[in-house]
Amino acid sequence: MSGFRMHRYDRLSGHFSWFFGRWLAMRLSQLFCSTYREDPAEAQTISHKLLLKSGMIRPLGTGIYTYLPLALRSIHKIMAIIREEMNRIDGQEILMPVLNPAELWMETGRYQSIGNELVRFVDRAKRPMVLAMTHEEVVTDLARREIKSHRQLPFMTYQIQTKIRDEPRSRGGLLRVREFHMKDAYSFHADYPSLDAYYPRVYQAYQEIFRRCGLDPVPVEADTGMMGGTGSHEFMALVESGEDTVVRCNQCGYAANSENAMIRPPIVHKDADELPMEEVATPGKESIDDVAAFLGVSPSQTMKAVFYNAEGRLVFVAIRGDIEVNEIKLANTLKTADLALADAALLEKHGIVAGYASPVNLPNDVTIVADRSLEWGNNYVAGANKPGYHVKHVNIPRDVPVNNFVDIGTAREGDACPRCETGILTLARGIELGHIFKLGTKYTDAMNVDYLDDSGERKRVIMGCYGIGIGRLLSTIIEVHHDDKGMIWPRSVAPFDVHLVSLAAGAQEMEAETEKVYGELQAAGLSVLFDDRDESPGVKFNDADLYGLPLRVTLSKRSLKNGGVELKLRSSKDVEIAPLNKAVGFVKAILESTNLV
């Protein structure tokens, strides 16, 4: 808390002033915020519902939101945590423009390679521009202008800045939006050992940031996607509303995004010997399930054929019948960004019969890719490449010209762990809170970022980059910390520490007592939201539960009769009475004993 100052406009004097007390406290009657009594119909995920219902955010358009005071206060606290941890690992905060000349993005090729997600426009002087969806180009350009000597390396800069992405599909309130805030950090190194040494420090800082925000995401091995680079980890919060699938081993700690999870499907069937191929009639049986049932074998004994169009080239994927192709892994294997299922015309051109396609006796101009799931069995059923027929006892490489197997299958619940001998994989939904990359020289090569080493030799700068989505983090905290009545904020990121409820109802003496407590709590350095409204107890308590501030302090006739003020943690059912003159001490003790730093 300490360290925060808020710029506030003073209506009476007409001047801006630093007003520390205003940051600490707020009367609910004055707060710019209104709650809904009913759940907003448009929201599906819990965080979206609660953010709208509590008046923390309001939509302006699809995936575009205004943060109202309560939300912004939490966001400022999240940002403060992030700044502390980034500074702790020697980060230096900067701020880069959202408005970028397209030229920069052409230089790295992303202007061309990224789709409509990148907002492009032309300025009044007819210059092509983009709105930054991330800042590798800008920071790398900055680096090449500034970096001259090895003496300047390594260093890390970071910023908390707006990103614009014209998402094809925003959803879930703040979980996926078109305009959002990201903490993005970039490190620059003289060599790979330097990057390799720094990367774990970021990894640890990330875990500390999330822990301080009340979260415990799983770090997973991830696909590098459009960012490129040699290695990356995502920090996945395991919640039901997550868009990603996290694959984890129950034994060895292996964890990966399903986008690139390695797999080792169980061996279901393997004969002692490879039998001779044998053509069988399978009239009308085109799907794996139909063929398997017809021939009395399990789908795992079949060899499925899936066809892709990779940059116009036909790719034949052979994979065990019970396993799905993972297109991201396939695209990475083929080193292509342009991959789609092949259409009928392309198949026809190569003389392939859909439903009965076979890797046996394929035309030469078709690339065959065999998944390693096929490696662990034999005598598969495959298509015969003519209508109404399949072939039994197909074996690789005996019958199919494939030299090596690749891992392009989709992980399933219950598959064997690819890392350890005994582990079993489980799947869970996750939200990607942060992503860290060893970029290597992807951008420094494209933009020629060099330095002179200690022998005067010109060398390429090595980069890492590290992002955290702020709004997504806020949403995820709510996804994890709530009940059916509302949010339950960890103190570290709560809009206020204390929710002071007055049930004085016009009794002047009691109002005076409440004002006194209000003042004392502030004087003790606690941030207080004071419900001074003329509302019924039910309304006040329900709003308090909805807002979910860590500690509720109630002052009423009843509490006074019981001996003072009533204290109730939002996270607990229990209430405690504190004597009026010791209320602040009790409040501090309870808050400090219970919540995150």
Add this chain to the structure above:
RNA sequence: CGGGGCGUAGCGCAGUUUGGUAGCGCGCCUGCUUCGGGAGCAGGAGGCCGGAGGUUCAAAUCCUCUCGCCCCGACCA
């Protein structure tokens, strides 16, 4: 971009099938009473029925076109 759903008062919804003066609950405003889990009574304000064309004596309702929002998929650090 494909599939589905929805646009009627601040919020939640009915009314559309079968055209005929725009409704309900909550919230909001005023007054009185109430005051520990979404108070009561009385009075009141608030809507070009998303928009534009059309059909009709008459359109929230029927037709055409549009715009917007939500969900699923494609896509995506």
